[in-house]
Amino acid sequence: MVKQYQQTFIANIKKQYTYLEQRQFADFDEMYRWLHTIKGTGATIGLEQAAEMAEEAMQSLVGTEKPGKEQRVYAEKIMNMLGKENEAEKLSITYDASEEESSFVLLGHVSLHVLYEVKEQLETLGHHVLLASDRRKLMEKIEEFHPEMVLISEDLAVRGSRTIIKRVKDAARDALLPVAVFCSGGIDRERADKLYEDGASFVIKPPYSTVEMVQVIHRHLEWQAPMKEALTVDELTGAYNRKMLEMEESRLWAEFKRSGKPFSIALTDLDHFKQINDSYGHEEGDQVLKWFVSHMFSRKRPSDHLIRLGGDEFLFIFQQTFSEETEKIMKRLQHSFADFVSERRLPYRLGFTAGTSTATANHASLQVLINEADAAMLKAKDAGRNTVVSYSGETTIDLPYINVFIIDDDEAMASFVADQFHQLNIARYRIRTTYFSSGEAFFEEENYERGQRYFVVLDVTMPGMDGFAVLEKLRGKYPSSNMIVLMLTGNRNEEDIVHALELGADDYLMKPFRKEELVARAKRLIQRVL
């Protein structure tokens, strides 16, 4: 949809450009209006780079009477950019996004001329380049796009006696993110050393050339690729391993948010794999896994990912793909694999069963999607294997619950705690939170059921029944083996803590606490009841 708007928009902008060209860009108001349109509409319909350049051009107009050569150069650059957008659209009909595509943020106060040249050359080498003009935009873009590398100028990287390099990595949630710093003025050894100490991957010192900058960046990205692969590839089959999933998750959600197109996943299990292993030996089993992966690699699109979760369980990730399309792709893969198998005249039957699920804004994590696909896959197996079933709301997930009861008179605190629990990924379990505003409200009804698992977050200070009274009653009434109690205390009173532990609390947290603390405690404590 957005692409359609873009095309119409670009066509209009082109028309106006031709007109401006005829008039030799002489009129201030006309030029300003043109740039204003690109800035305002462009950013809304996904032509951010052009919009930003228009904004810069507008700033360059301020204080001048007539547009000059500088603005004309801007106008040409904008037209170039928009032209490329149009071509990209044409190409994407025939090709899928290249898997190797990498992106990073270039940012700078260096002369624009150098910056754009570097950007252009990197783009011809297949990298996707974004620009940010100040620290705020830099942080926002890092969070949104998860770049593979960040290049920043020294004046933005350094603030007083400290640098923002660590913060850049925090924003990217990637401690290994390469950050290059280029210095526009002279730089002495001491300053460069400080940048390295703070985590810069390398410092580009003047006099530098475009070639140097481009090659340094390009090589770095190239070197990174095989290392990343060595970390993330399953040795036996060549598919990705679980590690890749952790590394890709935030990127997948960010891409979904950016493009508005969901990604889908398919969980697959080879049919009768165990029997093959038992009857024909592990070597044959390994061979089957390799066949499966090499066949899928030959059929999947470049942007699709294939991950071996373990044993004969595989996960497909389809970027920017809706539910129906995913089901079709999986059925197609199933058929082509069946052909592949029949050509080999194997003494056993070989096929796979798949369950699929598609991301929505309501999904809290990839784990939730995988649970759904798992439920769909079980259904597919019941339906007779070698089939594909898509998850729908009606498919019941039979994963057991961890019931989280939050008993706290402060509702804001309770909803904060509940949010953290919803984001916990506990494999093969679902989290269900229930809120009670007081101990009395909790005991009003019977909330306990035998055989279930419970995690109680209990505030000490409450009007009426306080946390200790609630704890005492809980421990007296229910077996403690499947109920964890985490106390929230408001003060640093040691007696309170000792008292809570004596009454049978598993752990306590002192307010105010960080969400990381809560998550770490919860994860560790939950292990006790699993």
Add this chain to the structure above:
Amino acid sequence: MYKILVADDAEVLRMLVVDTLEDEEEYIIDEAADGKEAYEKAGAASYDLLIIDNMMPEYNGVEVVSMLRKDGRLENMKTLMITAKSRDKDEEEARKAGVTEFLSKPFSPALLITIVEELLDA
């Protein structure tokens, strides 16, 4: 050292802001739990920056800022307003009232510090 007043009635969010800024070790932080307290504290002591949520009981953020401006307290104090969603029209009004910069929820710690630094550096 810069002095910052953080005004937000939502305890958890205020906690997040305070924790984030305290990590930087170059700020002295005070807190206010509603608009009235924010107005009183900002009137009684001098701060370099007021970080204020717009939606608050007693006085909302814009009201607090415009009262402070009338009192002449904004001359040496920047204001950062935390909003639920940035809407251009509301922002324009808030800017007229004296708000320097905006940050819309949800935001990350890295972004918050970056903006605070930019405001205090300028």
